[in-house]
Amino acid sequence: MAASTGKSFVNRFGVHIAVLIFVVIWTIPTLGILVSSLRDKDQIIASGWWNSFSSSSQTEAGRLPPASAQTQKDGKYVIEGNVFGDGAKRAISAFGTKAAAPTQYKAGTAADLGDGVSLQVNGDGSFVLASPKAFEGDRGQRVYYASSAPPKFTTDNYDAVLFSEGIGRSFMNSLTVTIPSTIIPILIAAFAAYALAWMRFPGRALLIAVIIGLLVVPLQMSLIPLLKLYNGVGTFFGVPSKTYLGIWLAHTGFGLPFAIYLLRSYIAGLPREIMESARIDGASDFEIFVKIVLPLSFPVLASFAIFQFLWVWNDLLVAMVFLGTAPDQIVLTAKLNALLGSRGGNWEILTTSAFITIIVPLIVFFSLQRYFVRGLLAGSVKGG
Amino acid sequence: MAAQIFSAIFVIIIGVGGCVAYFWGANKLLDLVFPSRGVSGSAAVDNLRRQGLVRPWLFVGPAMIILTIYLIYPVIETLRLSFLDRGGEHFVGLANYQWALGDHDFRNSIFNNILWLAVVPAACTFLGLIIAVLTDKIWWGTIAKSLIFLPLAISFVGASVIWKFIYEYRGEGQVQIGLLNAIIQYFGGQPQVWISLPFWNNFFLMIILIWIQTGFAMVILSSALRGIPEETLEAAVIDGANPFQIFWKIMVPQIWGTIAVVWTTITILVLKVFDIVLTMTNGQWNSQVLANLMFDWMFRGGGDFGRGATIAIIIMIAVIPIMVWNIRQANKETGGH
Numbered sequence: 001m002a003a004s005t006g007k008s009f010v011n012r013f014g015v016h017i018a019v020l021i022f023v024v025i026w027t028i029p030t031l032g033i034l035v036s037s038l039r040d041k042d043q044i045i046a047s048g049w050w051n052s053f054s055s056s057s058q059t060e061a062g063r064l065p066p067a068s069a070q071t072q073k074d075g076k077y078v079i080e081g082n083v084f085g086d087g088a089k090r091a092i093s094a095f096g097t098k099a100a101a102p103t104q105y106k107a108g109t110a111a112d113l114g115d116g117v118s119l120q121v122n123g124d125g126s127f128v129l130a131s132p133k134a135f136e137g138d139r140g141q142r143v144y145y146a147s148s149a150p151p152k153f154t155t156d157n158y159d160a161v162l163f164s165e166g167i168g169r170s171f172m173n174s175l176t177v178t179i180p181s182t183i184i185p186i187l188i189a190a191f192a193a194y195a196l197a198w199m200r201f202p203g204r205a206l207l208i209a210v211i212i213g214l215l216v217v218p219l220q221m222s223l224i225p226l227l228k229l230y231n232g233v234g235t236f237f238g239v240p241s242k243t244y245l246g247i248w249l250a251h252t253g254f255g256l257p258f259a260i261y262l263l264r265s266y267i268a269g270l271p272r273e274i275m276e277s278a279r280i281d282g283a284s285d286f287e288i289f290v291k292i293v294l295p296l297s298f299p300v301l302a303s304f305a306i307f308q309f310l311w312v313w314n315d316l317l318v319a320m321v322f323l324g325t326a327p328d329q330i331v332l333t334a335k336l337n338a339l340l341g342s343r344g345g346n347w348e349i350l351t352t353s354a355f356i357t358i359i360v361p362l363i364v365f366f367s368l369q370r371y372f373v374r375g376l377l378a379g380s381v382k383g384g
Numbered sequence: 385m386a387a388q389i390f391s392a393i394f395v396i397i398i399g400v401g402g403c404v405a406y407f408w409g410a411n412k413l414l415d416l417v418f419p420s421r422g423v424s425g426s427a428a429v430d431n432l433r434r435q436g437l438v439r440p441w442l443f444v445g446p447a448m449i450i451l452t453i454y455l456i457y458p459v460i461e462t463l464r465l466s467f468l469d470r471g472g473e474h475f476v477g478l479a480n481y482q483w484a485l486g487d488h489d490f491r492n493s494i495f496n497n498i499l500w501l502a503v504v505p506a507a508c509t510f511l512g513l514i515i516a517v518l519t520d521k522i523w524w525g526t527i528a529k530s531l532i533f534l535p536l537a538i539s540f541v542g543a544s545v546i547w548k549f550i551y552e553y554r555g556e557g558q559v560q561i562g563l564l565n566a567i568i569q570y571f572g573g574q575p576q577v578w579i580s581l582p583f584w585n586n587f588f589l590m591i592i593l594i595w596i597q598t599g600f601a602m603v604i605l606s607s608a609l610r611g612i613p614e615e616t617l618e619a620a621v622i623d624g625a626n627p628f629q630i631f632w633k634i635m636v637p638q639i640w641g642t643i644a645v646v647w648t649t650i651t652i653l654v655l656k657v658f659d660i661v662l663t664m665t666n667g668q669w670n671s672q673v674l675a676n677l678m679f680d681w682m683f684r685g686g687g688d689f690g691r692g693a694t695i696a697i698i699i700m701i702a703v704i705p706i707m708v709w710n711i712r713q714a715n716k717e718t719g720g721h
Contacts, residue, residue, distance in 0.1 A: 011627075012521075019518050019528050022511075026532045026595065029546045032563060036549070047559055048566050176392040183396055187403040188446045195443035200436075205715075207444065212714045214455050216707045218656050220678050220696040222454060224689050225461035227682070228472065229453075244388075248395060253454025256447055285439055286411040314539030316659045317679070328388065333541045337663050340545065347549060347561070354545035358538045365537035369530065376600065377607055 030358075033351040040152040041348035055091075055148040059102045062143055064127065067135035079129040083121060083145060095121040095145040102144030113141075121145060157352040165343075167353050169327055170335040174313060174360075176244060177323070177331055181251035181312045182305055188252070189259030189304070190267075190297065194289050196260065197268035198275060208264070214257040223321050226250065230322065242329065247322040254318065255308045262307075262378055266300035267293055303375030306368050310361050332357040403446070410442045459700070465693035472689045480694040490695070493672045497702075499586050500593075500657065500673065505650040507594045509643060512601025516609055517631060519602075529606065533599035540596070540659030547592045548664060551578040582670040589671060592660050597653065601646045608642035609635060648706045655702050674699050 036049045043052065062083050070077045084090065096104035097113060105111040110120040117131040121143065129141060162168035195201070196208055234241030270293065278288050294301075316333040323329045325338065336353050343349045365372060418431035418438075469476050484490045515532055519525035535543060552562030556575055560566040565575040578588045612635060620634045636643070658675035665671045667680065678695035681688050 015518050015521050019515070019522060019525070022515055022518075023528050023531050026535065026598075028563070029550055029595065030534070030538070032549055033546050045559075045561060048561050048563065050563070050566075172388065176388055180392060180395045180399060184399040184403070187400065187407070188450065191407055191443040192447035195440045199440040199443065201440035204440075207448075209711050209715065210456075211451075212711050213707050214451065216652050216703050216710060217455060217459060218652075218675075218696065218699045218703055220656065220658075220675055221462045221700050222458035223678075224465060224682060224693050224696065225458035226454065228461075228689070244391065245395070248399075249450070250454060253450045256451055257455070260447060284411070284415070284435075285443075286407070289443075310537055314537075314542075316539070316541050316662070320679075321682070333539050333659075336541050336545060337659075340548070340663055347552070350545050351549060354542050358542040361537040361539070362534070365534065366530075369533075373603055376603055 033354050036347060037157055037352040037355045038153045038155065039157075039348070040154055041157065041346075043149065043152060044347050044351075046149070052153075053151055055150050059144060059146050061099070061102070062145070064129055064140040064143055066138045066140045068138070069140075070135050073130075076130045076132060077134050078131075079135065079140075081127060082125045083127055083143060084125045089125050090147040090149050092121060092123055092125055092145045092147050095119075095143060097141065097143055099142075099144065103146045107145075119143070157348045158356075161349055161352045161356065165339065165349060165353065166327055166330075167332070167335060167356055170330055170332045171356065173329060174332040174357075177247055177251070177319065178309055178312045180244075180248045181255070182308045184248060185252045185255045185259050185308060186301055186305060189256055189263050190294065190301065191289065192256075192260050193263035193267050194285075194293055196264045198288075198293075199285060211257050211260050211264075215261055217257075219254060219317060222254070223317075227321060240324075242322060242324040244323075244329075247318065250318055250322050251308075251312050251315075255311065259304050259308070262304050262375060263297065263300055265378060267297055270296055299371060299374060300378065302368070302371040303378065306364060306372050307375050309364060310372075313361055406446065407442070411439070414438055414442065462693045462696050462700075465689050466697045468690050468693075470688040470690050476690065480690045483691065484694055484698070489667070489672050489677055492670055493667075493674045493677045493695075494698075496586055496671060496673050497655065500590060500654045501651060503587070504590050504593050504597070504654050505647045507590075508597040508601045508650050509605075509646050511594070511598045512603075512646065513605050513636075513643070515598070515602045516606035517635070520606065520609060529599075529602060533603060535596045536599045538596065540592075540657075541663050543592050543596055544660050544663040547588075547595070548579075551588060553577045579665055579671070580669040585665065585669055585671050589660055589664055592664075593654065593657060597650050601650065604646050605639065605642060608639040612638050648709070652703060652706060655699055 032049050035052055036044055039049065039052050064083070065079055065081055067079075069081070070079050072078070082089070083092070092107045094103035094106055095111070096102045097111065097119065098104070105121075107121055107123045110118045113119055115131070115133070117129070119127065119129045119141065121127045127143070129135075162171075196204060196211075230241045230246055233239075274292055274296075275288055278292055283291070314333065316337060319331045319334050320337075323331065323334070325334065330338070332353075336350075336357055339350060339353055414435055418434045420428045420432045420435065423431065465472050466480055467475060467477060469479075515529075519528050522528070538546070550563045551565075552560075553565055553575055554560050554562070560569050560575055564578065569575055579585045581588075616634055616638070617630060620630050625633070656675050657673060658679060661667060661671060661673050661676040662679070667673070667676050674695055678692050678699070681692040681695060
């Protein structure tokens, strides 16, 4: 289309750069949580995830032992030890004795602190403080050092989140909600779509108009009456009002207008000759539908299934209204929302949970993108 | 959990089996009641006609029942509830609407919703159009498009976590692990708690929705751009139009209808936006929107159905113009069929 424009090298180069910038901006956020979810949880807070492949370095401060720890060696007073004490050792790249210059000296070199006092801190944290005169006072020498930890990647976060934070259970709950909610509307919608496309009956035009109108009715309009209805039914039959059956039916209801609309516009576009020749051969509408229309409609059925699957999997509102928050019912999105409240600062948990919630949609999306795009185009371009 | 999986599988079988049984059984029954085969000619014609009268309703029946329970009845009931008190028992006239007009949160929500409506559809459409045009020109455009399209598959909650991580704030002087504050600090700026800055935090929430929806706009507009006849573009080039003139004067006017569709689709989505606000701020720091306020009133202090319903009606009123326009468009298109 645009082969004739922008022929100059600079122009083409500019287009590549511009698209690259857009792609980077659009993928960086997701990349951030993927990388973070695989990092060690101490490193997540020590450095930004974009630094995760280099050793994370941080400046720390400590105090050497006081004068009481000194020993005499070769006529000098010496304090020896390790700046990390008995704790975990990290690599030290530089050290210093003033807050203003915490990395003044390289690790492994001796620093001259004046009056013949020297301090050497080695890469492994061991230090030697030596002086010709005895040390005094009960406060040890202040020391600053830059320590670095090698990049550490782990799947520990996934273990923790899946099994002890309840995300694994929620994953099953989400599947439990999503699969029936995707399959049940398809058949119901397909029959209705066929009738609206190929059968003549009074009120058909009105019905189509109603369905197109219902396409845009905000979900919010349905919530309160249905909540009341469910509570009423629950009380009447003495059963809980928040059940999987309830949410399956709710998702079926909310998905039907789009399903009927999408399927109808496709089925209406099937060639008339096929239907008519089948009818002449004595096939009834039911036979035509089952033997001809359904098989031919496979692409659009797949499109709708993907839409509905993604919609239900990603839904938070319906799940929060029609399902409980106990472990046996809470779905991934609601669980993630709850974790945001209770584990607000624990990014290793949040990023990992978020990645688990988006992994299924991403797989569905990448493997079935063709059908997804087709559905988008059919659903919005034709009449909106 | 095993019971849960079992019951899910059971429901799939019952649900699908039930549907098949209904459609097949109802159809068989119809054939039995009004037989068209094995009866005399005139009776067969009569019965075929009767079958033709009944069968469409067998096909659309289940869908109509479900739509009535889950959408049509609730719309009417919500309208009724908006004139009742919190428990839905006593008629209070327009009291809920009067309350809404004077309520600080409600006014704040209206203001923010208007802000969202002004920014998000425009930004998505504009960015989507630019990316669609640019990616059409390069060999790796399809890959670029998939990557930009990808956030569309991510839930609003997931996207909120992703962006909350980007907006993460640490005290000044500390290592910033949020990308935005890290960049700001790198250039010598002051790190901010972005989502609690009144007014501006709206824009930080909008970015999330724009990030998700630009891919949608891009795909639809890209396919519309492909439909533009080559000749008009070639003619423009021959006449010496530069790329910007071609874009604004040749391409955009030809896909105006599609732009309108994308715009209205995102507009409806914006009116219903709930998850992002709930998870990012829950309406604090003046970032409330109608859908979240409605959810809040549904459950606040045991739930105030009257006020919740009133807010839902306000959202519905905003959608009605688009609804009418959609129906008229569809009627125009399907008029012949």
